[in-house]
Amino acid sequence: MTGEDDKTGQDKRYVRPYGDATGDGMVQLSFTLPIPHGPRADGAAQQLANKMGMDPALVVHSHPIGKDFSFYVVYGSVSHIVDLDAVRVVEREYPLLTPAEINATVKKSLRRKLVVVGGCIGTDAHTVGIDAILNIKGFAGEKGLEYYRELRVVNLGAQVGVPDLVKRARAEKADAVLVSQVVTQRDAHVQNTQEMSAAFREAMGEARPMLVVGGPRFDPLMADELGVDRVFGRGTTPGEVASYLVHAISTRTVTKPTTRVTTKKTRSSTTKAGAAR
Amino acid sequence: MSRLDLDPAVVATARALAARAAEPVIALATAHTTVAVERATLRLAGITGADSAHRAGDVPWVNRVVDTVREHCGLEHGAALPVFHALREHDLGSLTELAEATAAGQIHYTLPTGAARARAAKAARGAIGKGLRAVDRSRAQRAKLVARLGDPPRRPWIYLIVATGDIDEDVVQAANAARAGADVIAVIRSTGQSLLDYVPEGATHIGFAGTYATQENFRIMRAALDEVSAELGRYVRLTNYASGLCMPEIAVLGGLQRLDMMLNDSMYGILFRDINPIRTFVDQRFSRQVHARAGIIINTGEDNYLTTDDAVDAAHTVTVSQLLNERFAHEAGLPDELLGLGHAFEINPDVPDSFRLELAHALLARELFPDAPLKWMPPTKHMTGNVFRGYLLDGLFNLAGVLTGQSILLVGMMTEAVVTPWLSDRDLALDNVRYILNAAGNLSEDFHPAKDGFIVKRGNQVLGEAVDLLERIVSGGLLNAIAGGTFGLMKRPPEGGKGADGVVVKADDYLNPAAEMLETGATA
Known part of the structure; x- marks a missing residue:
């Protein structure tokens, strides 16, 4: 030195x-x-x-x-x-990939499409979160998961019952289940999520799909408590979710952040790219 | 004189093909109704407000009534007859009372027959006629204000977006933007409103990256802009979004509250929001008929294809979509001067000759639709966060706009993809526009691309590719083309998507006085 x-x-x-x-x-x-x-x-x-x-x-x-x-x-x-x-940099435990890289990784590691089932559970009718991640229109200038050729996306929309979600995930042979909770009262989002993860454990055991939840009220450190594999907080973009999914699938180990993950966000929401103009 | 030297025969072929491609879809649109069309009809008839006692939060009265009518006697006959029959049967003073009684479970809706049917039809027509005359009055009021205050002194009109989530904050930003030179203010909607199967009520102060479109928010913003218009001595226009599951209702609210422009694309909801194709085409037709009545300029969303697909390879899909949007709009009664067909400056700046390609594409739109107020949209896909490069890119976007005679210019922000625009971002962006307009605003008259040059060749090539694609669409069907991923790379089958359960095949005795009066232009 x-x-x-x-x-x-x-x-x-x-x-x-x-x-x-x-x-x-x-x-x-x-x-x-x-x-x-x-x-x-x-x-x-x-x-x-x-x-x-x-x-x-x-x-x-x-x-x-x-x-x-x-x-x-x-x-x-x-x-x-x-x-x-x-200088201390907390790295995300997975690399951020471009859509092309994500498609290539899925193709190489799975040799089939990666199946994602998504929806809002409980009484939450606000599909804002799940749609921002799944709809091709996307969020913050990034296209949603539907845009990725090698991902097959099943968006169940709002107010999906937990039994229906489990049933559908099984029928679609889902690799990952994405759930968003936007509007919540008295920690309903926590209870709903725990109920969901318990239902998947009971129904499918080790063979359960990866469980990913997101929403502005979630703390990314809560994954263990919630019984899910990954929690995404406010401002998460589709690219981050997609990158995580292929990372977790291709390494075949469910990765959990051990420290608070400061996703190095350089972009926040944008006006035009994020919505019709 | 055509600067691209387009062959009139090819242009005519393109239009004829678009008409043929649209025909079966128009037939589908006229054979169905939707919950949203019926709700829009009842809004015209005067139902306002929401059921605030409902456990799911505020549910608009129109939703409660239409859902109940559907439960009791189906929507295939239209909602107007059962509703106005019930109003008389129960001897209620107003539709709001009827809605309240509906929520209390006191109303059983039935389809009237014979004399009762004739009476209900007459009462419905009377009430809806009143709503349409209110729309007519808004249109007349706009004409009066434009005559008194004047249009912007030049083209393109300068279009700026505000998006705070809080209508009160929007009003401040919009007024400042207008004072700084904006001719058109667009209030961007909260993310995901297009997927709500109801229109929220009242003034709203919390939104996700935008502000909810509600009747009250429309009223507040229009009133604020009227004040600024008077102060500035030019009529400042207001834009909102008639897209998503509530297209027809928002069109009605826009007509009533004197909005001047509305985003209304024939395929956007299908492709980018996964809304059921048939639902979209039915809703779109009704909403465009309302826009035609209200004198509202529609803005179409072809820019979106270029953000998902490659802006060079997919250039012809923009042209195809513009031709389809034009056809659907004409069929719904919109004249050329209300067709704000969209396109965008989205070619990767690293592509050689990207600016020449942009000029070719922009000129093609201009020449194909000489009388349409084309909406020219700035780069978003290749805005990287390098604000310095972004500012230059926006400058070239502005230059392409004036060179090719675009009509409405959506002002690009150098902080696109970084933050929602700051006060200074808007100020710098407007300065960019002003500089280009001042320095090169009339350069269009000197701009004559060389015959057989790069730009002319490219324009003709894109038109040729558009004709080829239209031929394939005609032979395979537009719904199949949409299902196959022709536009924006999205595959959307006709039976899939959100809102499909809100589509109803009309019965032979279907009655909707609003639809009739919109077709014929009747006022009573």
Whole structure:
């Protein structure tokens, strides 16, 4: 391990942003302030940049947005130094694959289509979650599982009874069962899910399909408590679910996260790609 | 003069094939009714509000009534006769009272015969006529406001989306967007509303990546935009979505609350929401008849094919869908000036000559549909989160729009696929549009692709492929083409999909005064 003086190697430990000279720390920043445009507002932008560690900070551009807002572009040098040794990245236990890679993996490992049965259980009529994951329209600019050539998707929709879900999963020879719960009261989502996993254990034992639940109220750490293989929380995209499914199927071991999985999300919901426009 | 040098004979063939492909589907649409069509009819007749005492939460009265009618005497005769017969039999003052009595289990619906039938039909026609005249008044009001305040000073009209989930927040954003230059405001719906088999009630403040379409939300937003229109001295239009399982009802609510544009695609729900094909075609026909009556510009969703399929290889499926949408729309009474046929700038920017290909495709749509207010939609598939590159891509999208004379320009956001647009994203996006319009707005008159050049060849090639595909669709049937995955790669069999159980074959004595009055244009 070489020290902070190493300017050339990949194994440098301390880094600063790079503008056009090593160590200059230059960054660019843009933001909006909820105040009218003017010298005072420019000063406010500069102060913000200073407080963020940019010194000197140069407000290179500003303009009004309507009467009450103003927009800023700031360039400046940040005083912060990153210690690469202190960077901790919690990796997802499975790689994020593209639809083509997912199809290829299924083809190679199963030599048939991977069957996914999905639905909302209990009284929840909100299929928002399961549809975002299954419908081709998808979510956050990603296509739903129906889009994947090597996945066969059976979407049972809302208010599916647990016995029906088990029956259908068995009839379709499901590899995975996906259940979403969006609207819930007094932890109904937890009870419903436990009821479901118990029913699958009882009916099918070890031969049960993978059980995956999702919804904004679920904590991804609850898989064991719920008796399922995987829990997905708010903002999960179809690609993450599909990647998990092929990972779990192709490794043939049911993977459970041991630590909180911080799915490295770089994207949140989007306006147009996520819905008709 | 045709800039793509399209052969008029080929264009005529394409239209004739589209008409033939549509014919059996139109026959299917006229032979069936759906729960949504019947509910829309009762909404025109004046039923509003919801049963808030129901254990499943607010259930609209129209749903309670139509479900009960169906249980008691089926929907094959239409809901109008049993409903207006019951109204008289039970001597109730209003349809709302009837709905309440229905919920209390006090009404047994029967199909009237003889004189009772004639009386019920007359009463239904009277009530529905009143609803249609309200739609007519909205249309007249729009014409008056446009005459007084004026249309946008140039084409394309600038179309911006708001999507906060809270109608009150939407109002603030919409007003700001209009002041910043938007000519059309679209309030995007909550994810998954298209799959609800009822229309939610009242003003709503929580949505998933969008705001619920409700009659009250429509009213609130239109009123807010009327205020801004007066302030700005130009009529700002409002868009919402007549798609999904409640197409006909939302069309009625849009007509009543003076929406100006509505998303309404002939196949979108089938392909992208897995809604039953027959349900969709029946609902679509009725909803388009309502739009025609209301003077609402429909927006079709061909952009979606390009986000699922390859934008170059599947370019002709867009053309085919546009031709089908045109045919279905004409049949439902919509004139060219209300056909906002869609297409999009979705070719992978890494493909060589991608911009020339975009120009060819956009020009093809323009030349095929010279009188339609085409809706030109920005890149989404190849927006990566690199906002700098995205801003450039949107600039080229804007340039392609003005060069090829597009009519409605949906403003692209550099933060597409990153966040729902921020105030500054919209501001920068509008600045991009303004710059291109100002710098190159009239470049269209100088833009004449070389005869036999790349663009002309490509345009003709896509049209040729569209004709080939239409021929296959005609010989195999449109429903089979949809079942086989022709559009957007989705396979949707006619018996599958959501909402199939809401489709009913009409009996010989089916009666729906709304459908009749929409066909004939009658006002009473």
